[in-house]
Amino acid sequence: MFSLENLTHIIDHALNNTFNATIAMLIEMVIVGICAITLFAVLGLVLVFMERKVSAYMQIRLGPNRVGYKGLAQTAADTLKLVIKEGFTPDNADKFLFNLAPFLVMIIAMMLLAPIAFTKGLQMWDLNIGVLYLSAVSSVSVIGILMAGWASNNKYSLIGAMRSGAQIVSYELSAGLAVLTMIVFTGSLQISTIIASQQDGWWIFKGHIPAIISFVIFIIAVTAETNRAPFDMAEAESELTAGFHTEYSGMRFALFFLAEYVNIFIVCAIAATIYFGGWMPFHISHSIPFADLFNKGMDFIPGVLWFTGKTFALIFLIMWFRWTFPRLRIDQLLNLEWKYLLPIGMFNLLLATAIAILGWYF
């Protein structure tokens, strides 16, 4: 059966036979880089269009429906518009930081892509502390946002950036605790091992109550971390015009915009990996009759489809949040984190540990 793992191996062998190891490595890096950039561009187009359509349907509107068939080319047209727009830098801005910030945010989003497994064998870097790496790198993106807010020399931008900092730093805790709860079950930080441990059922089913609580906390926390409504304090339009990217225009604004959507994709991919088995098809435990037959049938759907399907389902969930819930005030936001999510998360961690020790999971 055709699989992407074979393809990557064939390319790897071909390159290693033709060139020496260093050059082969470099060429592979370039290939992977190009793939990542292409993926980003496609994701940006698809996710923005999806967001606009989802929001339209939830608000009983039609959404983009003019450019292309049913408006499908709308985001491409928007991108074209952003590319040919003037990239404006305010007079008293810190020019160096101002220009650096969008690229920093983008690079961090790209770095997060490294340990994500798209299907069996299609993973850039399967390092043994994958989950730790993800949570460590994702918190660096706040520096890019703070940089943008500070360098713009604009009060709105600065307030937006500070809020975003407070928010990301606090919700990082909950997201970390939620992931930790699942690490108790998986017993490994490596992405490939985490996925392999879901061979006989996804953790959201196997880990029952603590897994579900942890999933809810994780989804809330990452919604806050990606600065999306109902936690979009950083760019609360009605209060701060556009928050940290008020002063940005043209392509640099587009980079921020793109980074937001890529970040959503990445956090949803992480959630899909940890709770829903990543590319692992829907398998059931061997103790159930006909389980092997059922599992075989499920294996016919390729892993990439499973992975994208799960990720997009979670992205839809986050979009659903955005178009339903009103924005929280900054104190309510911090209350939610410190008075509710964090204690519940800690309690949940204890519960999960107890269940793991007693072996009360499937």
Add this chain to the structure above:
Amino acid sequence: MFLVDYIKTVYNGVTSLLKGMRMTGYYFTHHKEIITQQYPDVKQVLPERFRGEVVMTHDEKNEHRCTGCTACELACPNATIKIVTKFDITPDGKKKKALDTFVYHLELCTMCNLCIVACPTDAIKMAQSFEHSVYDRSLLTKVLNKPGSKLMEGVE
């Protein structure tokens, strides 16, 4: 007691959020009725009292009812109207003041309706048209009396 309240708050919060999500989820899956107007394709008929722009009524003989009294010009709070008058010679040899051009600056008009109220002969009224965008600002300066039109018989 504290713990009970705490759990109650969490429960109430979660259920109210879920209620909201059920509502939007219903809208998402029942995508039939659209509340927005499909504007350029389907144009709404505007109510009669909608104020789009000032127009002068002309009848089929190309006659209007404006005597050139400038009451509207005086009533206008922002000098939107400029009446240019001329003198007609009546059949019995007398000079009579009449309208030459009714200049209307649409870009200055606030649609306040004061000119229409001020007009003693009901010569002007508000139209329902609203698509006024043009590429050149000078196109917004309009002459309301049609070329070759004259005062209706019997209007003083």
